[in-house]
Amino acid sequence: METFHLLSAGIAQVLQWQDLLAMLIGLVIGMAVSVMPGLGLVMGVVLALPFTYTMSLEPSIILLTAIYMAGTYAGCFTTILYRIPGEPMDVPLLWDGWGMTKRGEAAKALGWALVAALAGGLVSSAVMVALAVPLSKVALSFGAPEYFAAVFFGLTTVVALADNSLTDALISMCIGLFVSTIGVDPTYGSERFTFGQSILMNGVPYVMVLVGAYGFGEILAKIGQGVKIENRPAAGGVETRFPKLREIWAIRATFLRSSVLGTLLGIIPGAGATISSFISYAIEKQYGKRGKDIGTGIPEGIVAPQIASTASVAGHMVPLLTLGLPGSGATAVILAAFLLHGVQPGPFLFQDPKSTLVVYTILASMFIAVIGMCLLGFLWIRVVIRVLKIHQGILATLIVMFALVGAYADRNSLSDVWIVVVFGALAWVMGRFKLPVSPMVLGAILGPIAESSFTRSMITFHNDWTIFFQQPISASLMGAALLSLAIPAIRAGFGRIKPRRRARTNLQETRSTLPSQ
Amino acid sequence: MLQRVLQVAGALCALGIGMIQPASAETYPSRPITFIVPWGPGGGADALARLTSRLLEPQLKVSMPVINVPGATGQTGLTKLLTSPADGYTVEVVTGDTGALFANPHSRFKLNQLIPLAIMIQQPSGFYVSMNSPMKNWSDVVKASKQHELRVAITGYGSPDALTVAYFKARGVNLQAVPFPQPGLRYSSVIGGQSDVLYEQAGDVRSFIDGKQIRPVMLFSEKPVAGFENVPYSGKLGYHANLPQFRVIVVRAGTDPKIVKTLRDAMAKVARTKEYAAYLKQQYALPTSYIPGKESGAFLHNWLAEAYALGYSKKSQSAK
Numbered sequence: 124m125e126t127f128h129l130l131s132a133g134i135a136q137v138l139q140w141q142d143l144l145a146m147l148i149g150l151v152i153g154m155a156v157s158v159m160p161g162l163g164l165v166m167g168v169v170l171a172l173p174f175t176y177t178m179s180l181e182p183s184i185i186l187l188t189a190i191y192m193a194g195t196y197a198g199c200f201t202t203i204l205y206r207i208p209g210e211p212m213d214v215p216l217l218w219d220g221w222g223m224t225k226r227g228e229a230a231k232a233l234g235w236a237l238v239a240a241l242a243g244g245l246v247s248s249a250v251m252v253a254l255a256v257p258l259s260k261v262a263l264s265f266g267a268p269e270y271f272a273a274v275f276f277g278l279t280t281v282v283a284l285a286d287n288s289l290t291d292a293l294i295s296m297c298i299g300l301f302v303s304t305i306g307v308d309p310t311y312g313s314e315r316f317t318f319g320q321s322i323l324m325n326g327v328p329y330v331m332v333l334v335g336a337y338g339f340g341e342i343l344a345k346i347g348q349g350v351k352i353e354n355r356p357a358a359g360g361v362e363t364r365f366p367k368l369r370e371i372w373a374i375r376a377t378f379l380r381s382s383v384l385g386t387l388l389g390i391i392p393g394a395g396a397t398i399s400s401f402i403s404y405a406i407e408k409q410y411g412k413r414g415k416d417i418g419t420g421i422p423e424g425i426v427a428p429q430i431a432s433t434a435s436v437a438g439h440m441v442p443l444l445t446l447g448l449p450g451s452g453a454t455a456v457i458l459a460a461f462l463l464h465g466v467q468p469g470p471f472l473f474q475d476p477k478s479t480l481v482v483y484t485i486l487a488s489m490f491i492a493v494i495g496m497c498l499l500g501f502l503w504i505r506v507v508i509r510v511l512k513i514h515q516g517i518l519a520t521l522i523v524m525f526a527l528v529g530a531y532a533d534r535n536s537l538s539d540v541w542i543v544v545v546f547g548a549l550a551w552v553m554g555r556f557k558l559p560v561s562p563m564v565l566g567a568i569l570g571p572i573a574e575s576s577f578t579r580s581m582i583t584f585h586n587d588w589t590i591f592f593q594q595p596i597s598a599s600l601m602g603a604a605l606l607s608l609a610i611p612a613i614r615a616g617f618g619r620i621k622p623r624r625r626a627r628t629n630l631q632e633t634r635s636t637l638p639s640q
Numbered sequence: 641m642l643q644r645v646l647q648v649a650g651a652l653c654a655l656g657i658g659m660i661q662p663a664s665a666e667t668y669p670s671r672p673i674t675f676i677v678p679w680g681p682g683g684g685a686d687a688l689a690r691l692t693s694r695l696l697e698p699q700l701k702v703s704m705p706v707i708n709v710p711g712a713t714g715q716t717g718l719t720k721l722l723t724s725p726a727d728g729y730t731v732e733v734v735t736g737d738t739g740a741l742f743a744n745p746h747s748r749f750k751l752n753q754l755i756p757l758a759i760m761i762q763q764p765s766g767f768y769v770s771m772n773s774p775m776k777n778w779s780d781v782v783k784a785s786k787q788h789e790l791r792v793a794i795t796g797y798g799s800p801d802a803l804t805v806a807y808f809k810a811r812g813v814n815l816q817a818v819p820f821p822q823p824g825l826r827y828s829s830v831i832g833g834q835s836d837v838l839y840e841q842a843g844d845v846r847s848f849i850d851g852k853q854i855r856p857v858m859l860f861s862e863k864p865v866a867g868f869e870n871v872p873y874s875g876k877l878g879y880h881a882n883l884p885q886f887r888v889i890v891v892r893a894g895t896d897p898k899i900v901k902t903l904r905d906a907m908a909k910v911a912r913t914k915e916y917a918a919y920l921k922q923q924y925a926l927p928t929s930y931i932p933g934k935e936s937g938a939f940l941h942n943w944l945a946e947a948y949a950l951g952y953s954k955k956s957q958s959a960k
Contacts, residue, residue: 169708263832310819311797312713312741325716446831447847449824455680459687467847536709536720575821583791583818583834 130252132480133487137185145182146488149189150496154197154503156190157209159525163330164194164210165452166532172456172463180464181481185488187460188440191453192244192492195396195432196500199236200507203425204229207338207522211329211568212397215280215404215428217337218561222420233504234365235422236429237497242378243430244493247386247437252486263446265391267583268590270576272600273388274569277401279607281562282408289611292562295553299566302327303574310578322538331530331539332567335546336560338526342519343551366422377411377423378430385431389438395451396432397568403431409607437489444468444482668728668899672703676732678717680710683823684844684923688760688887689733695913699906704731713796714738718749726892728899731757736885737799739940743947744798751940754890755900758907759931759939762884763841763923765800766859766871767792770830771852778857778872781837785814792817793826793835800883801839803951804860807881830854841885842868843923860884867924883946884926888936904933 136142149171156167167190175183198209203220216236223232281296282289305316306326317323371378381403388399407427408417417424440457442448447468449455461468472478530543550560584590592598675693679685686708693704709717717732724730734754742751769775775784784790794801796819805817818835820826827845830838831853838845838854842865848854859865860882862875874881889907891900910916911930920929931939 263828264834265832266829266834307715309796309821312715324719442828446828446853447851448828448831452680455683455822455824459683462687467850579818579820582816 126252129479129483130487133483133485134491136181136480136484137488137491141179141182142185142484142488145178145186146189146492146495149186150193150492150499153190153193154496154499157194157196157198158201158507159209159529164191165456167194168453168456172460175460176463180461180466181484183460183464184457184485185492187453187457188436188485188488189492189495191440191457192433192436192489193496193499194453195436196236196240196429196496197503199240199425199429200233200504203232203236204507205522206341208333210397211333212395212400212428212432214333214561214564214568215400216425218404218418219420219422219424222418223422223425226420228420231366232422232425235425237500238366238371239378239381239426239429240433240500241493241497243382243385243433244436244496245490246382247389247434248486248489248493250386251390251437251441265596266594267576267579268594268597269600270391271573271580272591272597272604273391273402274398274573274576276600276604276607277398277405277569278565278573279604280401280405280408281565282607282611291557292559295559296562296566299332299563299568300570300573302332302563302567303329303570309571309575310582322541325536325538327542327567328539329564329567329571331542332546333564334526334530335543336550336564338522339543339547340550340554340560342523343547344554345515345519347551370422374412374423374426377407377426380406380410381427381430382434385434386438388431389435390442391438395439396435398572399431399435399438400428401565401569403427405607409603433493440485440489444472444485666898668896668902669700669702671729672705673700673728674724674730675704675706676717676721676730677706677708678710678714678732678738679735680708684841685733685735685887688919691915691919692733692760692889692907692910695910695915696906699909700902713741713798715741715748721890721892722749722753724892726894728891728895728903731889731891731903733760733887734890735887736883736943737795737801739886739888739943740800740803740883740947740951741798743803743944743952745952751944753893755893755895756936756940757889757891757900757903757933758911759886759888759936760907760911760929761920761923762886762926762929763843764859764861764865764873764884764926765804765839765841766856768830768838768840768845768849768854768856769836770833770854772833773836775836775857776855778877781857782813784836789814789816790836791815791834792837792839793820793829794839795819795826796821800885800947800950803947804839804881804883807879807950811879827854841924843925846924865924866927881950883943883950886929886939886943888940900933908932 137146152167152171153164156170157164168187171187171190175186178186194210195212198213199216199220200209202208202213202217203224206217206221206224208214208217220232220236223229278296281292303326305323307314307317307324314324384403384406385399388402389396404417404424404427407423408414411417411423411427413421413423435451439449439451439454443454443458447458449458458468466472466478466481472482526543527540530539531537550563553560553563580590581588590597591601675689677686677689686706689706693706697704709720714735714737718734718738721730721732741747742749767778767781769781775781781790790813792801792805792815794805794817796802797817802817802819805815809815815837818829820829820835823844826835826838826840827848829835831848837857842849842856842859845854849856856868856871858877859868859871859873861873861884862882864873864876865871891903911932916930919925920927
């Protein structure tokens with residue numbers, strides 16, 4: 124009851140014009156940075172930080188939180204419409220989002236993403252406000268083995284990405300995992316696969332792999348099509364079309380599952396929106412009613428990752444406010460903003476009524492930001508969709524420019540620009556050989572976290588690999604992961620006995636339909 | 641985004657102009673000076689760089705954009721500095737974590753590749769335990785380590801953290817260093833009970849100390865630390881482990897001495913501002929943190945000798 128009182132007082136505070144203005148600006152910035160491939164929401168928060176020096180505390184934090192919140196949503200526009208994920212967390216959304224767009228259901232896909240972001244944001248904010256402190260304490264018991272098990276489970280999303288051959292998908296994922304090991308090793312500082320080149324010493328950041336493989340590679344593929352550039356399949360209306368209540372009710376289990384999962388994963392320090400999004404997708408694939416169809420362009424494949432990434436925002440903000448622990452890149456910058464104003468977030472913020480109100484104002488701002496974000500998204504999509512009408516040649520040039528400038532801006536390094544170009548070319552070559560690109564991106568994104576949590580587990584538990592199966596959380600995650608890898612393999616094994624001949628004819632058919640060079 | 645594009649465009653133009661006009665000490669500085677932070681945004685090095693650049697700009701009358709070039713314990717940023725021309729238009733903040741790498745006999749980098757402009761901050765480090773831990777003080781820690789190995793959360797191998805842990809290990813305290821490069825994860829591992837002990841600068845974990853989530857059991861200093869009068873320090877307990885965290889602003893070796901002087905003079909003025917004094921206080925830093933350019937070389941040499949003695953010399957590995 125007291126929480127409710129404090130929250131209403133917080134809402135009253137947020138409705139002041141300074142705070143509302145800060146929120147609006149934040150939402151617009153968050154949407155802008157997250158639709159640009161290469162420029163992430165963390166970059167948006169970093170760029171906005173200097174402007175908060177002269178502002179008072181509340182609007183500063185509201186501004187940064189709004190950027191963070193909107194940054195987990197707007198990336199879905201480019202992902203669904205152009206197959207170019209604005210942020211790493213949008214990658215799982217791409218598989219089904221683009222599938223729907225190809226069928227001319229872009230408007231519907233966007234509608235699903237909007238409903239999902241709204242649900243994820245509201246549910247997780249409510250849960251976190253009510254149960255903040257006890258939940259945060261539980262999340263702290265997540266150790267290195269649990270991290271590794273969670274990421275390992277995320278890696279099994281690869282099963283969903285295998286179009287027709289699990290082997291091809293695994294090969295592609297291993298390329299991604301290999302790429303993530305290039306550079307100075309984060310634990311021992313030894314150089315790996317650098318060949319003495321300083322360009323490789325810094326490693327290959329996964330953002331560059333992402334921008335290269337999807338952004339640049341997509342353009343290369345377009346150029347490959349020559350003059351016969353077809354118009355984007357955006358038929359079926361270009362406004363957001365909301366799913367019917369009946370349709371939402373039909374996949375209520377997905378909504379429930381993903382909201383709970385996103386919130387829980389959000390509280391775990393270090394898990395982040397990206398991991399939440401991947402794991403939610405994997406869970407949906409494994410346990411969803413239509414799990415088999417995930418990856419072909421069904422709403423569940425959009426809803427699950429989108430809910431989880433937006434839900435993780437509240438999940439991250441609360442440990443920051445209650446325990447002073449930043450669990451992600453964006454919350455680390457928000458912590459810096461607190462410190463710049465001479466305020467240390469942590470348990471003692473709740474000891475004094477004035478600072479308690481500040482905390483609840485920030486929490487209240489998250490509810491309003493979610494609603495504001497969806498309203499803006501609804502309006503903005505009309506603008507974004509116009510871009511579809513721009514001549515493809517001009518659009519391609521713009522995308523290449525943004526991809527390359529974004530690549531440079533991330534670390535102020537020209538070598539990153541080359542990395543984008545190389546991965547663009549690699550993705551194009553892989554496309555020619557019918558090797559799926561997405562598993563590679565998955566491997567590159569999750570590889571570094573998998574490696575560091577694995578190494579840390581091995582250091583902590585003196586190289587005892589059975590540790591992953593000794594604790595209940597990590598053991599069940601590992602079990603689920605192994606199961607989801609084994610089932611398709613067994614199924615494929617059985618399938619191979621009978622229809623081998625049929626498969627062969629299928630392959631020949633596919634070969635003959637390939638465009639001749 | 642637009643700002644970023646303009647920044648990049650500006651930097652490219654500046655680069656173009658720089659190529660046409662050779663840098664000269666007489667007209668220095670005549671264009672923006674890049675301030676490299678070899679760590680991510682939001683950390684201690686970043687905060688210092690942003691404060692310093694803001695206070696330096698009115699002195700030097702050019703802008704000083706801060707850029708973050710994180711990676712490999714600061715080595716990525718250092719590589720960027722060392723591959724830029726030695727013309728005073730690129731400065732960098734180097735922290736003790738990167739400094740400790742110089743103490744390694746096999747280090748890729750050497751101290752004489754840099755010219756220090758000023759030591760801007762020195763902070764004592766310490767060992768902390770969770771408030772819920774059964775260990776309440778240093779002797780509890782030593783006792784508990786006899787029963788089972790204790791995990792110490794540190795930034796990474798090769799850092800002052802790791803050297804200090806190695807020092808205590810050599811003295812029979814059964815510690816195991818576990819690297820957590822992200823500060824947030826490092827702190828939560830101790831508060832959540834994944835690690836038993838935390839190594840950190842007091843200023844960086846101030847909120848957790850004030851919030852009664854962790855307590856210091858030992859601070860690494862020869863003298864008592866202001867603000868922590870009741871906490872034992874290594875000097876009192878008879879340990880020779882006093883490495884403070886420091887942050888120094890540097891340029892590349894080979895920079896014109898006149899340019900170095902201009903920059904050092906400007907730093908001296910920064911050190912006299914009220915904002916800088918407030919910053920030191922907020923960070924639990926030594927009030928005498930600032931060391932002017934000329935003397936900072938000697939400081940770095942002493943610090944490195946101490947780091948070497950702590951972690952690499954044969955003597956340190958045998959019990960005292």
